[in-house]
Amino acid sequence: MSSPHERPRPRREQAADGAAGALRPHQRPGAEPIIQFRNVRKAFGRQVVYEDLSLDVFPGETLTIIGGSGQGKSVMLKLLIGLLRADGGSIQAFGQEVTTLAERDLLHLRSKVAMLFQGAALFDSMSVEENIKYPLIEHGWGTAAEMDQRVDEVLHMVDMPGVQKKKPSELSGGMRKRVGLARAIAIQPEVILYDEPTTGLDPINVRRINGLILSLQQRLGVTSVVVTHDMDTVFTVTDRLAMVYEKRIAFAGTPEEARNAELRYLREFVQGGWGTLDEDL
Amino acid sequence: MSGDETTFERFFGSLGEVFLLFGRAVREIFRRPFETSLTVVQLEQGGVDSWSITMLTAAFTGMVMASQFAIGLEPFGASMYTGKLVGLGIVRELGPVLTSLLVGGRVGAGFTAEIGSMAVTEQIDAIRALGADPVRKLVTPRVVAMTISIPLLTIMADLIGCAGGILITVAEVGVTFTFATEQMIQTIWVQDLMHGLIKSCFFGSIIATIACWNGMRTHGGTEGVGRATTETVVFTSVTILVSDFLLTRALLAIYA
Numbered sequence: 001m002s003s004p005h006e007r008p009r010p011r012r013e014q015a016a017d018g019a020a021g022a023l024r025p026h027q028r029p030g031a032e033p034i035i036q037f038r039n040v041r042k043a044f045g046r047q048v049v050y051e052d053l054s055l056d057v058f059p060g061e062t063l064t065i066i067g068g069s070g071q072g073k074s075v076m077l078k079l080l081i082g083l084l085r086a087d088g089g090s091i092q093a094f095g096q097e098v099t100t101l102a103e104r105d106l107l108h109l110r111s112k113v114a115m116l117f118q119g120a121a122l123f124d125s126m127s128v129e130e131n132i133k134y135p136l137i138e139h140g141w142g143t144a145a146e147m148d149q150r151v152d153e154v155l156h157m158v159d160m161p162g163v164q165k166k167k168p169s170e171l172s173g174g175m176r177k178r179v180g181l182a183r184a185i186a187i188q189p190e191v192i193l194y195d196e197p198t199t200g201l202d203p204i205n206v207r208r209i210n211g212l213i214l215s216l217q218q219r220l221g222v223t224s225v226v227v228t229h230d231m232d233t234v235f236t237v238t239d240r241l242a243m244v245y246e247k248r249i250a251f252a253g254t255p256e257e258a259r260n261a262e263l264r265y266l267r268e269f270v271q272g273g274w275g276t277l278d279e280d281l
Numbered sequence: 282m283s284g285d286e287t288t289f290e291r292f293f294g295s296l297g298e299v300f301l302l303f304g305r306a307v308r309e310i311f312r313r314p315f316e317t318s319l320t321v322v323q324l325e326q327g328g329v330d331s332w333s334i335t336m337l338t339a340a341f342t343g344m345v346m347a348s349q350f351a352i353g354l355e356p357f358g359a360s361m362y363t364g365k366l367v368g369l370g371i372v373r374e375l376g377p378v379l380t381s382l383l384v385g386g387r388v389g390a391g392f393t394a395e396i397g398s399m400a401v402t403e404q405i406d407a408i409r410a411l412g413a414d415p416v417r418k419l420v421t422p423r424v425v426a427m428t429i430s431i432p433l434l435t436i437m438a439d440l441i442g443c444a445g446g447i448l449i450t451v452a453e454v455g456v457t458f459t460f461a462t463e464q465m466i467q468t469i470w471v472q473d474l475m476h477g478l479i480k481s482c483f484f485g486s487i488i489a490t491i492a493c494w495n496g497m498r499t500h501g502g503t504e505g506v507g508r509a510t511t512e513t514v515v516f517t518s519v520t521i522l523v524s525d526f527l528l529t530r531a532l533l534a535i536y537a
């Protein structure tokens with residue numbers, strides 16, 4: 001079984017990559033991880049979610065996190081941007097130790113690492129435009145005109161031009177996800193965390209979101225961490241795959257390695273989707 | 282009923298958290314720029330919209346008290362002083378307490394429902410992830426709005442309640458309108474008004490803080506939101522009644 005700390009191996013053919021043959025940043029020899037979880041512990045009361053979480057994220061890669069419901073995938077993302085505090089261990093992001101940063105010092109980290117929440121978490125009381133301007137205002141983006149322009153830009157990026165004045169309640173689930181994504185990328189983050197971006201969507205929207213994750217990654221060169229149950233997502237967008245199992249990362253490697261992994265649970269997950277998963281727990 | 286007990290135990294065990302949240306909310310008042318527009322929205326929703334229910338309650342409370350005192354004082358030949366008693370009772374106690382109970386139930390439940398829904402849909406996490414502070418954005422505007430609007434509503438409730446009392450005193454006891462009014466004005470001192478207003482400021486801030494605190498810690502989906510909302514009504518009512526007793530003793534020790 002692969003160790004979580006192992007350097008990623010070169011991906012199969014880079015068919016999706018623009019520049020043929022070019023190595024993605026994380027494949028360059030000696031690439032340094034931009035995010036490192038080391039022996040992280042997290043419990044809620046007596047319920048231990050992570051006993052020993054260790055994982056690296058390399059610049060420019062798309063890392064997919066899989067694992068059964070309630071295993072702690074969302075908790076991992078929230079630990080990373082300081083929404084939850086680790087009980088022990090170390091989380092390094094951009095050379096900073098996240099676990100000990102004060103809330104106001106996390107502001108800088110949160111301008112580099114954006115998160116798309118599972119239900120999009122749009123503010124109901126605000127229009128789409130106000131939602132997207134929210135991070136722009138908090139991070140001091142610039143004049144009102146520049147903000148308007150940025151809102152327009154990101155809405156184009158997610159294929160939803162002209163919805164500025166709509167309220168979130170007027171949008172479908174897939175549209176809300178896309179607006180949530182527009183809000184997340186508004187301040188030009190270097191890393192985007194996606195929490196189950198396609199869960200609960202119809203196949204057309206699933207494909208559309210997968211396409212967006214890919215295109216953002218290629219056009220903006222962002223690093224993506226995608227939590228998903230969807231094998232389609234895994235095989236369309238993933239450079240590397242990590243599995244949460246038994247309170248730690250039980251596997252990290254390429255999708256091919258996952259298919260042939262010794263861990264039966266992982267093989268079944270990758271081959272059979274997640275239908276059999278919960279019975280297995 | 283044992284379920285209620287544990288809920289209460291948890292609430293009183295968490296009073297420290299409530300005060301901590303209050304402290305953080307107050308600190309954000311002084312951090313520039315002040316979130317004026319968010320606060321104005323809360324003043325409208327919480328204060329202005331509570332106006333009619335408060336006035337209605339105050340008017341009838343004043344009239345009921347006057348009816349009772351007019352009869353109760355008759356054996357002592359003191360019915361003509363009905364207005365005095367009603368006035369004192371309303372300005373010192375019933376004005377602030379009833380206003381706070383009503384508005385606390387109505388507005389406090391609303392705060393918890395709204396903030397609780399945000400919590401279970403990860404909107405509070407989103408506020409933080411987008412670089413803002415939920416206390417500053419959600420709690421401070423509500424605490425400020427309630428600390429302003431409850432005393433204002435209390436002043437109006439005092440006026441309407443006293444007017445109701447005078448009306449019934451005139452009708453039941455047969456004193457003139459001028460006599461009843463003068464009696465009342467002579468009896469009520471600035472101290473009594475202050476006594477009531479200090480209480481209502483305190484109630485306003487505590488109601489808002491408890492409601493926001495209970496909203497922020499909501500979990501367990503829509504069911505959790507419903508549970509938290511009813512809890513807030515109970516928590517705020519109990520807190521108002523208990524702290525009213527303590528505050529009254531303290532204020533009486535200072536003034537009287």
Ligand SMILES: Nc1ncnc2c1ncn2[C@@H]1O[C@H](COP(=O)(O)OP(=O)(O)O)[C@@H](O)[C@H]1O
Nearest residue numbers: 044047049067068069070071072073074075076
């Ligand atoms: N804020 C919290 N308070 C208490 N328990 C939590 C909290 N967040 C998550 N949990 C618990 O931690 C476990 C992992 O949750 P989560 O990361 O959301 O799972 P998933 O892998 O489905 O995303 C769950 O059992 C959940 O109940």
Ligand SMILES: [Mg+2]
Nearest residue numbers: 073074118195
């Ligand atoms: Mg989750």
